[in-house]
Amino acid sequence: MLSPAELVGLASHARHTRHLAGEALAIESSEITGYANVTDGVVKLSRVLRDGRQQLVGLQFAPDLMGRLFGTESPLTAEAASDVQLCRMPRVVLEALVDSSTRLKQRLLDQSLQDLDEAREWMVTLGRKSAAERVASLLLLIASRSVAAGCTNSATFDLPIGRADMADFLGVTIETxxxxISKLRHEGVIVISSHRHVVVPDLAALRSRAG
Known part of the structure; x- marks a missing residue:
């Protein structure tokens, strides 16, 4: 945790913004002028190849930090997957605070290591898991970041991305x-009450499908 003085200093420079789903938040190769914490909603990260093809490479949830610290250019394009709220901070302010605060350095290092662990786990998902396990793994990832405090057995969330993005992220077809999803719904592993509203009554059952 930051000290009271550090929190006050950071808050004095923070700016809260709201963004609609589909709005661009950062463009690949653009200059980094600030950072942002996701406080609500989901952000999708993508890379654009030279021929214009785009690959979804990650999702960010609250309270993830958006932006590469001490970088000069954004390595990815960030887009609001759902309606999003951000807490924005100027680059010079946050980098100065990181330089002076051991606690903040440790917190950001912990997040970086968690991101690395998740990336390695996702390599296993894409490289070794079946299509059914990939879809279950993605739903489990979203569910695990959407679980209410104190609730460990079930989850409720709105899918932040459509099936085309899910297919892109998983390396399968939209039809797959x-x-x-229809199979998981038929088996009672998930309940879809509207177009994107998902209920997972038993996270253990979904986890077993994820392999």
Whole structure:
């Protein structure tokens, strides 16, 4: 945790912003002038290849930090996957605080290591898991970041990305995503009460499907 003085100093420079789903938040190769904490909603990260093809490479949830610290250019494009709220901070302010605060350095290091662990786990998902396990793994990832405090057995969330983005993220076809979601729904592993509203009554059951 930051000290009271550090929190006050950071808060004095913070700016809270709201963004609608689909709004660009950062453009690949653009200059980094500030950072932002996701306080609500989901951000999707993507890379654009030279021929214009785009690959979804990650999702960010509250309270993830958006932006690469001490970088000069954004390595990824960030877009609001859902309606998003951000707490924005100027680059010079946050970097100066990181330089002076051991506690903040440790907190950001912990997040970086968690991101690395998740990236390695996702390599296993894409490299070794079946299509059914991939879809279940993605739903489990979203569910695990959406679980209410004190609740460990179930989850409720709105899917932040459509089936085309899910297929892109998982390296499968849209038809495969739809088929596997329908199968999970038929088996009672998930309940879809509207177009994107998902209830997972038993996280252990979904976890077992994820492999």
């Amino acid at each position: 995503v739809s088929r596997q």
